[in-house]
Amino acid sequence: MSLSPLIRKILLVDLVKGLKVTFKYQPPSEAVTEQYPLERPVIYERYRGQPRLKVDPESGHSMCIVCNLCALACPEQLIVVKGERNPVTKRKEPVSWSYDLSRCMFCGLCAEACSTGALELSQDYEMALYSREGMVLDQAALERGPEPVQYVK
Amino acid sequence: MSDFENDYRHAKPGQSGPGIVDYLDLETKDQTYLDATELVLNMGPQHPSTHGVLRVILKLDGEKVLGTECVIGYLHRGVEKIAENRTYAMFNPYVDRMDYVAAVSNGLGYCEAVEKLLNAEAPPRAQYIRVILTELCRIASHQVWLGTHALDIGALTPLFYCFRDREEILKIFEKYCGARLTTHAFRIGGCIYEAYDGFEQDCLKFCEHFLPKLNEYEELLTTNRIWVRRTKGVGILKPEDCIALGVTGPVLRASGVKWDLRKAQPYEAYKNFEFEIPTGVNGDTYDRYLVRIEEMRQSVRIIRQAVEGLPTGPIMAKIPKVLKPPVGEIYHSIEAPKGELGYFIVSDGSTQPYRVRVRPPSFVNLQALDKMVRGLLVADVVAVIGTLDIVLGEVDR
Amino acid sequence: MLDAITNYLHSNATPGEAGSMLWATIYILIIVIGISLAVIAMNWLERKILAHMQIRLGPMRVGPHGLLQPFADALKLLIKEDIIPENADKLVFWSAPVVVTMTAFTTFLVVPFGREHAVTDMNIGILFMLGVSSLGVLGIIMAGWSSNSHYPLMGSLRSSAQMVSYEIAMGLAIVCAVLMTSLQTGTGTLSMIGIVEAQAQQQTWFIFKMFPLGFLAFAIFAIAMVAETNRAPFDLPEAESELVAGFHTEYSGFRWSLFFLAEYAAMLAVSSIAVTLWLGGWMRPFPNWLNGGAWGLAFSFFPALTLFVLAGLCLLGAVRMPKIPQMKIQTAGLTMFGLLLGFIGLVLLAPGVRERVQDIYWFVVKVAFFMYLYIWYRGTFPRYRFDQLMKVGWKVLLPTGLGVLIATALWGLMPQISSSVARGLGVLP
Numbered sequence: 001m002s003l004s005p006l007i008r009k010i011l012l013v014d015l016v017k018g019l020k021v022t023f024k025y026q027p028p029s030e031a032v033t034e035q036y037p038l039e040r041p042v043i044y045e046r047y048r049g050q051p052r053l054k055v056d057p058e059s060g061h062s063m064c065i066v067c068n069l070c071a072l073a074c075p076e077q078l079i080v081v082k083g084e085r086n087p088v089t090k091r092k093e094p095v096s097w098s099y100d101l102s103r104c105m106f107c108g109l110c111a112e113a114c115s116t117g118a119l120e121l122s123q124d125y126e127m128a129l130y131s132r133e134g135m136v137l138d139q140a141a142l143e144r145g146p147e148p149v150q151y152v153k
Numbered sequence: 154m155s156d157f158e159n160d161y162r163h164a165k166p167g168q169s170g171p172g173i174v175d176y177l178d179l180e181t182k183d184q185t186y187l188d189a190t191e192l193v194l195n196m197g198p199q200h201p202s203t204h205g206v207l208r209v210i211l212k213l214d215g216e217k218v219l220g221t222e223c224v225i226g227y228l229h230r231g232v233e234k235i236a237e238n239r240t241y242a243m244f245n246p247y248v249d250r251m252d253y254v255a256a257v258s259n260g261l262g263y264c265e266a267v268e269k270l271l272n273a274e275a276p277p278r279a280q281y282i283r284v285i286l287t288e289l290c291r292i293a294s295h296q297v298w299l300g301t302h303a304l305d306i307g308a309l310t311p312l313f314y315c316f317r318d319r320e321e322i323l324k325i326f327e328k329y330c331g332a333r334l335t336t337h338a339f340r341i342g343g344c345i346y347e348a349y350d351g352f353e354q355d356c357l358k359f360c361e362h363f364l365p366k367l368n369e370y371e372e373l374l375t376t377n378r379i380w381v382r383r384t385k386g387v388g389i390l391k392p393e394d395c396i397a398l399g400v401t402g403p404v405l406r407a408s409g410v411k412w413d414l415r416k417a418q419p420y421e422a423y424k425n426f427e428f429e430i431p432t433g434v435n436g437d438t439y440d441r442y443l444v445r446i447e448e449m450r451q452s453v454r455i456i457r458q459a460v461e462g463l464p465t466g467p468i469m470a471k472i473p474k475v476l477k478p479p480v481g482e483i484y485h486s487i488e489a490p491k492g493e494l495g496y497f498i499v500s501d502g503s504t505q506p507y508r509v510r511v512r513p514p515s516f517v518n519l520q521a522l523d524k525m526v527r528g529l530l531v532a533d534v535v536a537v538i539g540t541l542d543i544v545l546g547e548v549d550r
Numbered sequence: 551m552l553d554a555i556t557n558y559l560h561s562n563a564t565p566g567e568a569g570s571m572l573w574a575t576i577y578i579l580i581i582v583i584g585i586s587l588a589v590i591a592m593n594w595l596e597r598k599i600l601a602h603m604q605i606r607l608g609p610m611r612v613g614p615h616g617l618l619q620p621f622a623d624a625l626k627l628l629i630k631e632d633i634i635p636e637n638a639d640k641l642v643f644w645s646a647p648v649v650v651t652m653t654a655f656t657t658f659l660v661v662p663f664g665r666e667h668a669v670t671d672m673n674i675g676i677l678f679m680l681g682v683s684s685l686g687v688l689g690i691i692m693a694g695w696s697s698n699s700h701y702p703l704m705g706s707l708r709s710s711a712q713m714v715s716y717e718i719a720m721g722l723a724i725v726c727a728v729l730m731t732s733l734q735t736g737t738g739t740l741s742m743i744g745i746v747e748a749q750a751q752q753q754t755w756f757i758f759k760m761f762p763l764g765f766l767a768f769a770i771f772a773i774a775m776v777a778e779t780n781r782a783p784f785d786l787p788e789a790e791s792e793l794v795a796g797f798h799t800e801y802s803g804f805r806w807s808l809f810f811l812a813e814y815a816a817m818l819a820v821s822s823i824a825v826t827l828w829l830g831g832w833m834r835p836f837p838n839w840l841n842g843g844a845w846g847l848a849f850s851f852f853p854a855l856t857l858f859v860l861a862g863l864c865l866l867g868a869v870r871m872p873k874i875p876q877m878k879i880q881t882a883g884l885t886m887f888g889l890l891l892g893f894i895g896l897v898l899l900a901p902g903v904r905e906r907v908q909d910i911y912w913f914v915v916k917v918a919f920f921m922y923l924y925i926w927y928r929g930t931f932p933r934y935r936f937d938q939l940m941k942v943g944w945k946v947l948l949p950t951g952l953g954v955l956i957a958t959a960l961w962g963l964m965p966q967i968s969s970s971v972a973r974g975l976g977v978l979p
Contacts, residue, residue: 014376015931021373022310022603022930032317033607038872044324046346048331075243107246107337112345121331216936307783307933313604379783379932532786532935 037150043123048106050124051099053142054117062139063118066092073113078103097139102132191219196534198227204301204538205545209522216530221523225516228549236509241267241476242341244509249335251511252547255294256336257286257326258489264339265420266485266496268470270478271341279343279468280422285356285459286329286338287421288452292363293322294490294542295445302442302539303374306383311370318366321359328355341476343469353460360453367449375443384438388525388537391436398524399517402492403448404541407433407440414488426458438540445542477504491515491542513547577669581658589814593620596925603929614884615867630803635698638800642696647801647808649689654815657682661822662743664832664909675742676724679823680717683778686816687713690797693809697800706797708936709780709787715943716777716784720820722951723771726958727827730756730764733962746831753838755830760961766954768828770947772923775820777943779813781924783931784939821920822913829916832909850904853911857895864888 008014024030034041043049054063066083078100083092111120126148129135192213198206206227212219232251236244248263249256261283268274275283300315323333330338330346338344374380390400392408405412413430415423431447433440478500486495492514499508518541525537594609594617601608609616634643660675662668672678687710694706731748732738739745749755757768777784788796798809825831834849868884871877898907934942960967 009378014378018373018377018930019926021369022926025314025605026599026602028602028607030605031602031607032320032605035607035610038874044328044331046329046331046349047327073243075239075246105246105250105335106332107335108331109243109246303932307785308931309600310604310929313606317605373930374932377932379934382938383932383935530935530937 043125045123047123047125048108048111048121050122050127050146051101051104051110051137051142052120052122052124052145053097053139054120055143062094062143063116064094064097065116065118066094067115069113069115070110070119073109075107075109076100076103076105079110094139097137097142099137099142100135101127101137102135194531198224204543205548207519207538207543207545207548209534209538211531211534213531218526218529218531218534221526221534223519223522225519225545225548228545230550232550233509233511236506238505240504241478241506244506245340246335246337249337250546251513251550252294252489252491252494252515252544253334254297254544255290255490256334257290257338258294258487258494260337260339261287261421262485262487262489262494262496264341265487266483266498267341267476267478269485270481270483270498270500271472271476273342273470273472275343275421275470276467277422277464278466279470281459281463282344282348282468283339284422284426285456285463286326286336288455288459289322289325289356289359291452291490292449293319295449296322298445298490298539298542299370299442302536302542305535305539306380308374308380311373314366314370318363321362325352325355325359328352340469342472343467345469347468348463353463356456356460360457364450364453367446371446375446381439383536384442384540386435387438387529387533388540389435389437390521390525394521394524395436398521400492400521402489402514402518402542403441403444404492404518404521406430407444408436409434414486414493418486420485420487422459423455425462426455428452428455428458438536441540475504477502486512489514491544491547492518511550513550515541515543515545515547519543519548574669577667578659581661581669582655585655585658585815585818586811588818589811590620590624592814592817592921593623595921596928599922599925600929603926614871614880614887617884617887624807627803627807632804633800633802635800637698639696639698642692643800646689646693646696647805647812649692650686650812651808651815653682653686653689654812654819657819658815658822660742661819662746662826662831663913665743667832667910668743671741671743673739673741673744676728676740676745676823676827679742679819680721680724683816683819684714684717686812689812693801694797697797699800702797702799705787705799709797712780712784712787712936712939712943713778715940716774716947719770719774719943719947719951720778722948722955723767723774724823724827726763726767726951726955727756729955729958729962730759733759742826742831746826746833749830750833750837755828755833757828760958763954763958763961764828766950767958768824770951770954771824771828774943774947775824776924776927777939778820779817779924781817782928783933785928786933786936786939817921817924818917821917821924824920825913825916832913834908834912850908851899853904853907854895854898856911856915857891857898861888861890861892861895864891 055061056063064081064083066081068081071077071079071081080096080098081094082096083094085091086093106121108121114120122145124146127146128148134141192215194211194213196209196211198208200207208224208227210222210224212221230250232247235247239247245260245263248259252259264275296315296319300312303311326336326338327333328349329352330336338346390404390408392405392410394400395405395408395410401412409432411430411432414420415428416430428451431444431451433444480500480502482497482499484495484497486493488494493512494514495512497508497510497512498506501507522537522541525541526534529537597619598608598616609619612619612622634640657679659669660672660678662671690706690713691710694702694704694709697703727745728738728740730752731745734748734752739748752759756764758764776782780788788798798806801809834852836845840849864884865888868881868888871881871884897903
């Protein structure tokens with residue numbers, strides 16, 4: 001073996017190089033930990049989180065016109081919408097909505113298919129519950145959104 | 154008989170002897186440790202190093218491995234059966250869940266296969282966006298591989314460094330399509346999401362920030378004598394065996410076979426980019442490590458070229474809303490980070506495919522485990538499983 | 551009775567030399583408490599430093615910046631269910647952790663924290679330490695055997711094979727250092743205090759003596775001591791990602807914490823050997839180059855300075871805590887801890903205390919440096935495979951150790967050899 005690699009081998013140069021790398025990252029400013037729940041992550045606009053039904057801000061009615069496209073688009077067929085025609089406004093209004101969050105895979109096909117933009121996947125991600133009953137969302141729950149319990153330390 | 158044939162002597166019933174692994178007999182009576190000749194050890198489905206729920210039954214002679222048997226299926230979810238009951242567009246989200254580490258490539262393969270069936274092609278801008286995201290996904294997948302492989306061999310820190318870089322990529326994914334892991338980024342016919350404001354800057358910033366980090370990982374591991382001793386000469390796979398077993402991906406390239414689907418059967422916009430295919434020499438674990446590190450560098454090169462040359466235009470081809478591909482079948486494969494990911498789709502003219510068969514690279518690569526591990530020590534089995542880069546979601550589907 | 555107490559204080563000797571049982575007991579209690587405190591601190595330091603090297607934060611919630619984490623861990627281990635495997639050999643199972651812990655603690659009998667701050671100064675001090683720490687291997691074999699399961703047995707056999715092989719390299723390196731003690735006076739010594747005094751007499755730390763031989767001996771010992779204590783990169787027997795989970799698999803709760811305690815105490819013990827033999831023990835840096843009253847005074851402020859720096863860090867951390875009501879208790883706790891450290895620093899400023907604390911302080915700082923090295927190695931290096939580990943021990947360290955030993959002996963005998971050669975040739979009368 002020629003001289004230079006031999007000296008590098010004896011003086012453990014390769015091990016020292018590794019030690020330098022780990023030494024460099026020690027200052028706490030290099031740590032990338034986000035201390036949840038004290039620091040919340042930044043959620044971007046297109047995030048596919050909790051589904052929400054939008055309500056028209058002026059009239060207060062739901063924007064859903066019960067076209068059933070979302071139910072047809074869903075791969076898991078977990079949306080069941082029933083509506084009836086309102087004789088006054090000549091629009092269909094939802095009577096019952098059922099969205100099974102436990103089977104949802106947040107693929108976004110329903111929101112893509114929605115013709116009025118009423119159904120959207122919002123940026124909420126804190127959907128944990130203690131039991132399965134709350135996982136089937138009805139229209140009120142969809143319009144309200146999730147209300148996660150904030151724990152005080 | 155060739156060497157390959159010799160090693161795979163299948164025992165006839167009642168036959169036994171040294172070197173013959175009778176797969177039916179591996180699970181018979183309980184052998185105590187006092188019997189020094191052979192020990193059957195179960196590296197069970199729950200194990201920190203099997204990268205998922207893989208069960209490996211090892212037949213040991215002291216510390217040397219005589220033979221292995223892999224038991225898989227713990228993560229089987231019937232994805233191919235599900236495909237028979239979903240329309241083509243509906244099946245897209247399921248595909249991400251197979252190789253969950255690199256979900257974007259799965260989506261790419263499927264969308265391309267269906268587009269081929271429809272004789273459609275995504276517009277150039279969509280192709281460039283697809284290439285950028287797929288190469289980012291390749292880097293992300295190799296980062297997971299590097300971190301977990303180093304962790305199995307004992308180096309604790311590269312895992313965290315790699316996941317920090319992967320975090321940047323996942324942020325780009327989230328900004329683009331709304332999800333970090335199961336991205337559902339592409340649609341049949343192109344992309345549905347337009348590149349967000351700042352997409353190009355984010356990608357270039359990532360490339361700039363990533364290359365020096367890659368050099369640091371190399372400083373930590375590549376010349377480190379302990380790393381070299383643990384990985385050089387371990388798990389050698391000869392090129393003839395690779396081809397005979399159907400192994401693809403970095404494992405094949407590290408054995409010396411220069412075969413990469415991005416160059417051999419170019420798809421998407423890969424013919425417009427200049428990049429190299431790293432190949433190894435010996436086919437051992439160290440070479441596979443070097444090949445994957447170099448692949449990450451080449452991916453950065455591709456991303457830079459793609460971002461600079463991103464054309465304008467539409468991002469979705471004109472395909473009907475209700476997809477009814479003509480009767481026929483197609484096999485289309487792409488170079489996923491783990492190897493050749495292939496989709497074989499049989500269409501009977503209706504909106505739902507008749508059969509979708511996925512050729513997962515990890516499943517085929519896992520068959521090489523037995524060949525690579527004979528004669529090695531138990532501690533090397535973990536290194537070899539790590540170097541094959543398997544994801545059980547893909548193996549079991 | 552009072553005479554017995556004060557008599558000892560006036561004599562400048564260790565309790566062993568002075569023959570005072572009472573003070574020996576007091577010193578032993580102080581050492582046991584000290585080691586336990588050191589292990590607690592090491593636990594926290596290891597988790598925090600390793601975490602920062604891995605660009606994460608480590609424990610942050612349990613106390614302010616995780617300072618109460620070791621206590622929480624200790625409490626958890628104490629209240630855990632005591633599980634004994636069904637067909638385990640109960641007596642051996644019970645006594646294995648006791649053996650390992652006792653040998654680790656007994657080695658501290660001769661560790662010199664200062665000129666008169668050892669429990670006793672045996673004239674075979676270093677030999678005693680080596681011998682007693684070898685007994686720890688017996689405890690490990692007992693642990694693996696009595697668990698009645700082949701994973702712990704394999705792990706313990708591997709672990710003990712590793713420890714025994716590296717003890718040889720350690721022994722050779724130690725002999726090199728002991729040889730160097732005889733250079734000036736003509737008679738060497740095995741006593742720990744004697745070795746440090748030899749370094750003081752010869753006015754160099756042995757690591758710099760006979761360059762590069764002293765440094766090589768130190769390097770061999772530094773590598774062998776990491777392997778001796780089963781720490782990274784030689785920690786295959788207790789690694790989690792290997793098949794064999796280690797000799798302490800079947801131990802839970804308090805029994806496991808005894809093994810943990812013994813491992814850290816063994817780390818401290820071998821670091822103390824390294825510090826005593828090569829790094830000048832309790833001597834402050836540059837006692838000869840920067841000698842004189844003024845320098846001595848300046849160096850004597852270091853203990854107080856260190857504590858002030860630590861107190862400053864605590865108070866800085868307290869100031870930087872998020873200002874939300876949930877964190878009030880933590881901020882208050884951290885501030886009080888910082889003030890406590892500052893108060894101890896002030897106490898250490900007092901002239902009477904300054905001299906007495908000097909030796910102990912420098913010894914502790916040097917041992918702490920080795921502890922940091924242990925953590926640094928764990929964060930950086932991958933693990934050696936077992937056969938490669940044994941190869942390093944037998945094929946690299948042992949021949950190098952023998953070579954260094956022979957070279958040291960020849961170098962030390964050089965004056966005599968050259969003078970007798972000269973006399974033989976007729977050059978000298």
